[in-house]
Amino acid sequence: MDKEIKMLGSRVEEERYVIAELIQEEVSKNISFEEAEQLASFIDAVTEFRAGFIGLLAQSFEHFLDPQTAYDEISMWGEKTGNYFLDQNMALDAALAETSLYRKHIGKLIKTEAMRNQIKLERLFEIMEYFHTLLDHAAYSYSFAYIHSYQKSLKDAHDEFMKLSAPVVPVNDQIAILPLIGEIDIDRAQYILEKTLMEASRLKISTLILDLSGVVKVDAVVAEQIIRVTQSLKLIGVHSMLTGIRPEIAQTIISLGIDISELSLGGSLKQTFKKLTDNQ
Numbered sequence: 430m431d432k433e434i435k436m437l438g439s440r441v442e443e444e445r446y447v448i449a450e451l452i453q454e455e456v457s458k459n460i461s462f463e464e465a466e467q468l469a470s471f472i473d474a475v476t477e478f479r480a481g482f483i484g485l486l487a488q489s490f491e492h493f494l495d496p497q498t499a500y501d502e503i504s505m506w507g508e509k510t511g512n513y514f515l516d517q518n519m520a521l522d523a524a525l526a527e528t529s530l531y532r533k534h535i536g537k538l539i540k541t542e543a544m545r546n547q548i549k550l551e552r553l554f555e556i557m558e559y560f561h562t563l564l565d566h567a568a569y570s571y572s573f574a575y576i577h578s579y580q581k582s583l584k585d586a587h588d589e590f591m592k593l594s595a596p597v598v599p600v601n602d603q604i605a606i607l608p609l610i611g612e613i614d615i616d617r618a619q620y621i622l623e624k625t626l627m628e629a630s631r632l633k634i635s636t637l638i639l640d641l642s643g644v645v646k647v648d649a650v651v652a653e654q655i656i657r658v659t660q661s662l663k664l665i666g667v668h669s670m671l672t673g674i675r676p677e678i679a680q681t682i683i684s685l686g687i688d689i690s691e692l693s694l695g696g697s698l699k700q701t702f703k704k705l706t707d708n709q
Contacts, residue, residue: 441538445484528568536557597629607638607639608698611645629662638701639669
Protein backbone atom coordinates (compact mmCIF):
# COMPACT_ATOMS: atom_id res chain seq x y z
CA MET A 430 0.00 0.00 0.00
CA ASP A 431 1.43 3.40 -1.00
CA LYS A 432 1.66 6.49 1.19
CA GLU A 433 -1.17 8.31 -0.61
CA ILE A 434 -3.80 5.67 0.16
CA LYS A 435 -2.54 5.30 3.72
CA MET A 436 -2.74 9.05 4.19
CA LEU A 437 -6.31 9.24 2.90
CA GLY A 438 -7.41 6.37 5.12
CA SER A 439 -5.81 8.07 8.13
CA ARG A 440 -7.55 11.36 7.37
CA VAL A 441 -10.96 9.64 7.14
CA GLU A 442 -10.22 7.90 10.43
CA GLU A 443 -9.24 11.20 12.08
CA GLU A 444 -12.37 12.99 10.85
CA ARG A 445 -14.85 10.17 11.55
CA TYR A 446 -16.68 12.04 14.33
CA VAL A 447 -16.81 15.25 12.31
CA ILE A 448 -18.34 13.37 9.38
CA ALA A 449 -20.76 11.59 11.73
CA GLU A 450 -21.89 14.95 13.08
CA LEU A 451 -22.36 16.35 9.57
CA ILE A 452 -24.54 13.38 8.67
CA GLN A 453 -26.55 13.84 11.85
CA GLU A 454 -27.11 17.53 11.01
CA GLU A 455 -28.58 16.60 7.63
CA VAL A 456 -30.72 13.78 9.01
CA SER A 457 -32.15 15.92 11.81
CA LYS A 458 -32.59 19.22 9.98
CA ASN A 459 -36.39 18.90 10.24
CA ILE A 460 -36.35 18.00 13.94
CA SER A 461 -37.24 20.71 16.43
CA PHE A 462 -34.92 21.70 19.26
CA GLU A 463 -37.29 20.14 21.80
CA GLU A 464 -37.39 16.84 19.91
CA ALA A 465 -33.60 16.84 19.62
CA GLU A 466 -33.30 17.27 23.40
CA GLN A 467 -35.66 14.37 24.00
CA LEU A 468 -33.71 12.18 21.59
CA ALA A 469 -30.28 13.29 22.83
CA SER A 470 -29.18 9.90 24.18
CA PHE A 471 -30.40 8.12 21.04
CA ILE A 472 -28.65 10.65 18.78
CA ASP A 473 -25.42 10.18 20.71
CA ALA A 474 -25.65 6.42 20.27
CA VAL A 475 -26.35 6.73 16.54
CA THR A 476 -23.48 9.20 16.11
CA GLU A 477 -21.15 6.74 17.82
CA PHE A 478 -22.38 4.02 15.48
CA ARG A 479 -21.82 6.19 12.42
CA ALA A 480 -18.32 7.10 13.57
CA GLY A 481 -17.55 3.43 14.06
CA PHE A 482 -18.72 2.59 10.55
CA ILE A 483 -16.68 5.44 9.06
CA GLY A 484 -13.67 4.14 10.98
CA LEU A 485 -14.24 0.70 9.47
CA LEU A 486 -14.28 2.19 5.98
CA ALA A 487 -11.10 4.12 6.77
CA GLN A 488 -9.33 0.97 7.97
CA SER A 489 -10.41 -0.77 4.78
CA PHE A 490 -8.07 1.52 2.84
CA GLU A 491 -5.24 -0.55 4.31
CA HIS A 492 -6.53 -3.46 2.23
CA PHE A 493 -6.49 -1.59 -1.08
CA LEU A 494 -4.33 -4.32 -2.62
CA ASP A 495 -6.33 -7.08 -0.94
CA PRO A 496 -9.98 -5.96 -1.23
CA GLN A 497 -11.40 -9.37 -0.28
CA THR A 498 -10.15 -8.89 3.28
CA ALA A 499 -11.98 -5.55 3.41
CA TYR A 500 -15.15 -7.13 2.01
CA ASP A 501 -15.03 -9.90 4.61
CA GLU A 502 -14.69 -7.40 7.46
CA ILE A 503 -17.53 -5.29 6.12
CA SER A 504 -19.70 -8.37 5.65
CA MET A 505 -19.22 -9.22 9.33
CA TRP A 506 -20.16 -5.65 10.24
CA GLY A 507 -23.22 -5.79 7.97
CA GLU A 508 -24.50 -9.02 9.48
CA LYS A 509 -24.12 -7.77 13.04
CA THR A 510 -25.57 -4.34 12.31
CA GLY A 511 -28.49 -5.55 10.21
CA ASN A 512 -29.58 -7.96 12.93
CA TYR A 513 -29.18 -5.33 15.64
CA PHE A 514 -31.21 -2.69 13.79
CA LEU A 515 -34.02 -5.19 13.18
CA ASP A 516 -34.05 -6.08 16.88
CA GLN A 517 -34.37 -2.34 17.61
CA ASN A 518 -37.29 -2.02 15.14
CA MET A 519 -35.36 0.43 12.99
CA ALA A 520 -36.49 0.76 9.37
CA LEU A 521 -34.24 -0.54 6.61
CA ASP A 522 -35.05 2.31 4.22
CA ALA A 523 -33.99 4.93 6.77
CA ALA A 524 -30.55 3.35 7.14
CA LEU A 525 -30.09 2.90 3.40
CA ALA A 526 -31.07 6.51 2.80
CA GLU A 527 -27.94 7.56 4.72
CA THR A 528 -25.68 5.78 2.24
CA SER A 529 -25.69 8.85 0.00
CA LEU A 530 -24.66 11.02 2.98
CA TYR A 531 -21.65 8.82 3.75
CA ARG A 532 -20.77 8.93 0.07
CA LYS A 533 -21.10 12.72 0.00
CA HIS A 534 -19.12 13.66 3.09
CA ILE A 535 -16.41 10.99 3.00
CA GLY A 536 -16.00 11.51 -0.75
CA LYS A 537 -15.65 15.24 -0.24
CA LEU A 538 -12.91 14.73 2.35
CA ILE A 539 -11.01 12.30 0.11
CA LYS A 540 -11.16 14.69 -2.85
CA THR A 541 -10.11 17.67 -0.73
CA GLU A 542 -7.11 15.83 0.70
CA ALA A 543 -6.19 14.45 -2.71
CA MET A 544 -6.10 17.95 -4.20
CA ARG A 545 -4.18 19.34 -1.22
CA ASN A 546 -1.56 16.61 -1.58
CA GLN A 547 -1.53 16.84 -5.39
CA ILE A 548 -2.54 13.23 -5.96
CA LYS A 549 -2.80 12.48 -9.67
CA LEU A 550 -6.32 12.45 -11.08
CA GLU A 551 -6.01 8.90 -12.41
CA ARG A 552 -4.91 7.71 -8.97
CA LEU A 553 -7.78 9.56 -7.34
CA PHE A 554 -10.25 7.84 -9.66
CA GLU A 555 -8.88 4.45 -8.58
CA ILE A 556 -9.19 5.36 -4.90
CA MET A 557 -12.72 6.74 -5.29
CA GLU A 558 -13.81 3.64 -7.19
CA TYR A 559 -12.49 1.50 -4.34
CA PHE A 560 -14.28 3.66 -1.79
CA HIS A 561 -17.62 3.45 -3.65
CA THR A 562 -17.21 -0.32 -3.93
CA LEU A 563 -16.68 -0.58 -0.16
CA LEU A 564 -19.75 1.53 0.56
CA ASP A 565 -21.92 -0.43 -1.88
CA HIS A 566 -20.79 -3.69 -0.31
CA ALA A 567 -21.60 -2.34 3.15
CA ALA A 568 -25.13 -1.40 2.03
CA TYR A 569 -25.60 -4.83 0.46
CA SER A 570 -24.29 -6.69 3.52
CA TYR A 571 -26.46 -4.70 5.89
CA SER A 572 -29.57 -5.10 3.71
CA PHE A 573 -29.02 -8.82 3.21
CA ALA A 574 -28.64 -9.46 6.95
CA TYR A 575 -31.64 -7.27 7.80
CA ILE A 576 -33.93 -8.91 5.23
CA HIS A 577 -32.73 -12.41 6.10
CA SER A 578 -33.42 -11.81 9.80
CA TYR A 579 -36.76 -10.21 8.98
CA GLN A 580 -37.80 -13.20 6.90
CA LYS A 581 -36.71 -15.54 9.68
CA SER A 582 -38.75 -13.58 12.24
CA LEU A 583 -41.77 -13.81 9.94
CA LYS A 584 -41.28 -17.55 9.58
CA ASP A 585 -40.91 -17.96 13.34
CA ALA A 586 -44.08 -15.93 13.89
CA HIS A 587 -45.89 -18.00 11.26
CA ASP A 588 -44.74 -21.25 12.84
CA GLU A 589 -45.86 -20.02 16.26
CA PHE A 590 -49.21 -18.99 14.82
CA MET A 591 -49.62 -22.41 13.24
CA LYS A 592 -48.93 -24.08 16.57
CA LEU A 593 -51.68 -22.00 18.16
CA SER A 594 -54.09 -22.43 15.25
CA ALA A 595 -55.14 -25.97 16.08
CA PRO A 596 -55.69 -26.07 19.86
CA VAL A 597 -57.26 -29.42 20.70
CA VAL A 598 -58.71 -28.72 24.15
CA PRO A 599 -59.75 -31.74 26.25
CA VAL A 600 -62.83 -31.09 28.41
CA ASN A 601 -62.94 -34.57 29.96
CA ASP A 602 -61.40 -37.98 29.38
CA GLN A 603 -63.54 -38.68 26.32
CA ILE A 604 -64.33 -35.33 24.69
CA ALA A 605 -62.14 -32.58 23.25
CA ILE A 606 -62.91 -29.40 21.35
CA LEU A 607 -61.08 -27.90 18.38
CA PRO A 608 -62.18 -24.24 18.11
CA LEU A 609 -61.20 -22.88 14.70
CA ILE A 610 -60.90 -19.09 14.46
CA GLY A 611 -60.06 -16.68 11.66
CA GLU A 612 -59.28 -17.38 8.04
CA ILE A 613 -58.13 -20.85 7.07
CA ASP A 614 -55.88 -21.20 4.06
CA ILE A 615 -54.63 -24.45 2.55
CA ASP A 616 -51.39 -24.47 4.60
CA ARG A 617 -53.22 -23.96 7.87
CA ALA A 618 -55.83 -26.55 6.91
CA GLN A 619 -53.10 -29.12 6.27
CA TYR A 620 -51.46 -28.30 9.60
CA ILE A 621 -54.80 -28.64 11.39
CA LEU A 622 -55.25 -32.09 9.86
CA GLU A 623 -51.82 -33.30 11.01
CA LYS A 624 -51.94 -31.67 14.45
CA THR A 625 -55.49 -32.84 15.19
CA LEU A 626 -54.72 -36.46 14.41
CA MET A 627 -51.64 -36.39 16.63
CA GLU A 628 -53.44 -34.74 19.54
CA ALA A 629 -56.53 -36.94 19.29
CA SER A 630 -54.33 -40.02 19.38
CA ARG A 631 -52.24 -38.67 22.26
CA LEU A 632 -55.26 -37.71 24.37
CA LYS A 633 -57.04 -41.02 23.61
CA ILE A 634 -60.38 -39.26 23.22
CA SER A 635 -63.46 -40.81 21.66
CA THR A 636 -65.13 -37.61 20.40
CA LEU A 637 -63.79 -34.38 18.94
CA ILE A 638 -65.99 -31.32 18.37
CA LEU A 639 -64.80 -29.12 15.49
CA ASP A 640 -66.33 -25.71 16.08
CA LEU A 641 -66.41 -23.51 12.96
CA SER A 642 -68.34 -20.57 14.40
CA GLY A 643 -65.21 -18.39 14.44
CA VAL A 644 -64.08 -19.17 10.90
CA VAL A 645 -64.16 -16.12 8.64
CA LYS A 646 -64.16 -17.81 5.26
CA VAL A 647 -64.01 -21.35 3.94
CA ASP A 648 -63.49 -22.05 0.24
CA ALA A 649 -63.92 -25.39 -1.50
CA VAL A 650 -60.31 -26.48 -0.95
CA VAL A 651 -60.40 -25.72 2.78
CA ALA A 652 -63.84 -27.30 3.21
CA GLU A 653 -62.46 -30.44 1.63
CA GLN A 654 -59.57 -30.42 4.12
CA ILE A 655 -62.00 -30.12 7.04
CA ILE A 656 -63.93 -33.09 5.72
CA ARG A 657 -60.64 -34.97 5.46
CA VAL A 658 -60.07 -34.25 9.14
CA THR A 659 -63.37 -35.89 10.08
CA GLN A 660 -62.68 -38.86 7.82
CA SER A 661 -59.15 -39.29 9.14
CA LEU A 662 -60.36 -39.12 12.75
CA LYS A 663 -62.86 -41.86 11.97
CA LEU A 664 -60.00 -44.11 10.81
CA ILE A 665 -58.34 -43.85 14.23
CA GLY A 666 -61.58 -44.46 16.08
CA VAL A 667 -62.49 -40.89 16.96
CA HIS A 668 -66.02 -39.65 16.33
CA SER A 669 -66.11 -36.03 15.13
CA MET A 670 -68.89 -33.48 15.17
CA LEU A 671 -69.06 -30.18 13.29
CA THR A 672 -70.64 -27.23 15.07
CA GLY A 673 -71.12 -23.55 14.32
CA ILE A 674 -71.66 -24.11 10.60
CA ARG A 675 -72.92 -20.94 8.95
CA PRO A 676 -75.06 -21.03 5.79
CA GLU A 677 -72.19 -20.09 3.44
CA ILE A 678 -70.02 -22.88 4.86
CA ALA A 679 -72.90 -25.35 4.46
CA GLN A 680 -73.30 -24.30 0.82
CA THR A 681 -69.61 -24.84 0.18
CA ILE A 682 -69.74 -28.32 1.67
CA ILE A 683 -72.81 -29.21 -0.41
CA SER A 684 -71.16 -27.85 -3.57
CA LEU A 685 -68.39 -30.42 -3.08
CA GLY A 686 -70.97 -33.17 -3.53
CA ILE A 687 -70.35 -34.53 -0.05
CA ASP A 688 -73.12 -36.59 1.46
CA ILE A 689 -73.87 -34.65 4.64
CA SER A 690 -75.66 -37.68 6.03
CA GLU A 691 -72.18 -39.09 6.64
CA LEU A 692 -71.30 -36.10 8.83
CA SER A 693 -72.27 -35.56 12.45
CA LEU A 694 -73.57 -32.01 12.56
CA GLY A 695 -74.51 -30.10 15.66
CA GLY A 696 -76.00 -26.68 16.25
CA SER A 697 -74.01 -24.47 18.56
CA LEU A 698 -71.00 -25.66 20.50
CA LYS A 699 -72.89 -25.25 23.76
CA GLN A 700 -75.85 -27.35 22.60
CA THR A 701 -73.65 -30.10 21.19
CA PHE A 702 -71.43 -30.31 24.26
CA LYS A 703 -74.46 -30.48 26.58
CA LYS A 704 -75.98 -33.23 24.47
CA LEU A 705 -72.78 -35.28 24.53
CA THR A 706 -72.20 -34.92 28.26
CA ASP A 707 -75.84 -35.71 29.07
CA ASN A 708 -75.47 -38.98 27.17
CA GLN A 709 -72.30 -40.04 28.99
